[in-house]
Amino acid sequence: MPGHSGWAWQAMLFGAVVDLVLFNPYRIPFWTLNYFQYGGASMGGYSQNLTKRNSGLKIINGYCLICGEYKKLTEDHVPPKGAIVVTKVEQKLISESMGQGKEKIKGVLSRNGSKFKTICKDCNSYLGGSDSEISRLYKEVTPVISKYFSTATDIFSIKKFNLDALKYMRAMIGHILSATTVEECHIPQRETPYFTPLKKFVLGDEQALDDTHDVYYWFYPYRAHLSAKMVAFYHNGQMCILSLLSFFPIAFLIMEKNKGIVPEHANRLDRNSDSLILDLSTKYWDYVSFPFVSLKGNQFYAIQNDNCIISYPIKG
Numbered sequence: 001m002p003g004h005s006g007w008a009w010q011a012m013l014f015g016a017v018v019d020l021v022l023f024n025p026y027r028i029p030f031w032t033l034n035y036f037q038y039g040g041a042s043m044g045g046y047s048q049n050l051t052k053r054n055s056g057l058k059i060i061n062g063y064c065l066i067c068g069e070y071k072k073l074t075e076d077h078v079p080p081k082g083a084i085v086v087t088k089v090e091q092k093l094i095s096e097s098m099g100q101g102k103e104k105i106k107g108v109l110s111r112n113g114s115k116f117k118t119i120c121k122d123c124n125s126y127l128g129g130s131d132s133e134i135s136r137l138y139k140e141v142t143p144v145i146s147k148y149f150s151t152a153t154d155i156f157s158i159k160k161f162n163l164d165a166l167k168y169m170r171a172m173i174g175h176i177l178s179a180t181t182v183e184e185c186h187i188p189q190r191e192t193p194y195f196t197p198l199k200k201f202v203l204g205d206e207q208a209l210d211d212t213h214d215v216y217y218w219f220y221p222y223r224a225h226l227s228a229k230m231v232a233f234y235h236n237g238q239m240c241i242l243s244l245l246s247f248f249p250i251a252f253l254i255m256e257k258n259k260g261i262v263p264e265h266a267n268r269l270d271r272n273s274d275s276l277i278l279d280l281s282t283k284y285w286d287y288v289s290f291p292f293v294s295l296k297g298n299q300f301y302a303i304q305n306d307n308c309i310i311s312y313p314i315k316g
């Protein structure tokens, strides 16, 4: 089939990729994305969602994207405030050690920043309880990374940290669910094989993901925050749905279980795990922005415009 190399090239032009997918000549089943999100809402409804953008934070009441109840909505910060502890000096240090001082993220979609008024107060405060694990972890990890890149004598790139995996996963998945357009809050939530288990997990069902999802993570050295509630990743003719939340220093990936499209540099995260292992070596740095990287051969991804976001921390 012609177009494979074309797709890899187009995937790099991230800002245009949605339009290319919608109007693509190869009949990519883009409706499947809609199916996973809304349990099979009509294509017409989907097109409307594409045109209604940026109603942003004005919404007052809506369907909470975690518990599904129609309630007053509150703002969720993604990444959570406590997680952004990296200083300008540390950033500089790390980007300089990359040689080019550039962030090699292929494709950029600038969106409405890092506040998402898409979950109710109860879910927000429930999530806040787990956020403490993100900030605790990041405060432990950041100085170690900083020291590694400022000390030429440290030859051990693999670092191990304590972790309450359940709490950490609950917080990260909760933020992935919230980081999207408020348009989703106008629609009653339906059961879907991809999102329903994620919601149950965030709301306290520890085993909800055991049969449906895998979670991976890796060292993420960049300053840009990446969040993607849903990406369809095509690989050798197979489609896999995945979700991503990456902000310094960790990339966090959820995907459908046993789909076999796992980045080489990713570690699997078990909910019972009590530790997290990061390899700080630079050998995988071309791939840390997965799935938004240069793709090879017969693989590409499709995204929904409103739920893939790249943003930067405010300069302090």
Ligand SMILES: [Zn+2]
Residues within 6 Å of the ligand: 064, 065, 066, 067, 068, 069, 119, 120, 121, 122, 123, 124
């Ligand atoms: Zn809620």
